[in-house]
Amino acid sequence: MAEQDVDDVRNKLETGSARDVREAVRAGAWRTTTHGLARGFVQANVAIVPEAYALDFMRFCHRNPKPCPLLDVTDTGDPEFRQIAPGSDVRTDLSEYSVYRDGELAAEPGDIRDLWREDLVAFAMGCSLSFDQILLDHGIDVAHLDRPGGRIAVYTSGLQCAAAGPFEGPMVVSMRPIPRHQLDRVIEVTSRYPATHGGPVHVGDPREIGIDDPDKVDWGAPAVVGPEDETVFWGCGVTPQAVAMAARLPLMITHKTGHMLLTDLRLKELAQ
């Protein structure tokens, strides 16, 4: 597509519904990341595993709700998220996928129809794109969103997840510098949204959760922490992916970073 056409589609999808985005992706009319699309709708991380691992994976999510806030799980072999995205098809509705075999990245296809099997189970989990929107809606300054690509500082922390079967390991966390005078408000607001990682898992010195050098990120880009800022850490949706990779499942398929599932849930519905 020419650049102008991409801009036209983007403009349309930014104000469109989640279903509009899913249909555009399915039709091949949108092939890049979903940041900023279908404003007000919840975007989700996706992980697809064979049924033999699904019960343990679901237990892992339930035991670690901050990094893995489970929004929906499909029936075995059913590619539709019936609760959060009726009419969706997880084989075609993400613009890019990551396919892992035995824990190694094997392919990044634009759809997974040829990989689908009757024993696969798909999980959708809350993600931090939605989270950032909540902060913005509440008038909180989110510095990383002003940077090109909106890349955020993400670390493998020293906090251990509660294990479930083969799924175990450290919690991956995202860090946002928050102006000290907004700290109470940030904790209050994010705690009301358990479906998008909830309240912080840590506030303050990164070393207390095993992050010795905040300039060395594991994903994303380091943050600029001003003199008036506190470093605030939240559970991150990379956790279940990292844990499942470490478990070296024979097959696991996820969204590619930034290429999220658009759900019919609205951010405002998620508030507790």
Place this chain on the structure above:
Amino acid sequence: MAEQDVDDVRNKLETGSARDVREAVRAGAWRTTTHGLARGFVQANVAIVPEAYALDFMRFCHRNPKPCPLLDVTDTGDPEFRQIAPGSDVRTDLSEYSVYRDGELAAEPGDIRDLWREDLVAFAMGCSLSFDQILLDHGIDVAHLDRPGGRIAVYTSGLQCAAAGPFEGPMVVSMRPIPRHQLDRVIEVTSRYPATHGGPVHVGDPREIGIDDPDKVDWGAPAVVGPEDETVFWGCGVTPQAVAMAARLPLMITHKTGHMLLTDLRLKELAQ
């Protein structure tokens, strides 16, 4: 035990911890219902199913959080609820169990050590005993608690649960008459506790949710609805049991009504 001894134990356990109650039950020192014990701690419904059904049962709970607010799930074959009751043993820590075979009540033993199998998975779900305590703590009149035994009006409603595998069927609901001037407050308070059924599923005319004669309860006892009262309905923890019975699992074990699992969770921790 002599009546006086039972009263002595009750007095001790009412102000004791959840662990005290579990240990008393395990030792055979407490054999009756748990209403009023370990005040401030969350009591839970328990359902134990073979692993072959556990993924579908967990999906059912996730899709129907109001009747089935999942608090914890054990590893397969592990009798300990490690998240909500470290040191617990689900084979001995309930004072009475109901054992269902092919959907029929087969026995009501005082422990299930001889029935335990390596493929069993135990689920703990929030229950309305905790719920009533929350209402009391917030100064809301709960008429049924003034009645002997605290029996509440429970109905099979016309609301359908979201199905998962063999688990499907109507939602069982509990009804409490609430003085109209406290209605807003009741909705606000209970909505903050998703782990104990959350906010109401219906307010007003019972017929709108398929309950044609409120005097004909399916469990418990009919309520006295005063002229200033509104009838308010919540999802009820009987739902997963009813649905699992209807699915005619070869084996399912639950707590016997009123004989709950005492968890280390405190009611105040559950507030969102």
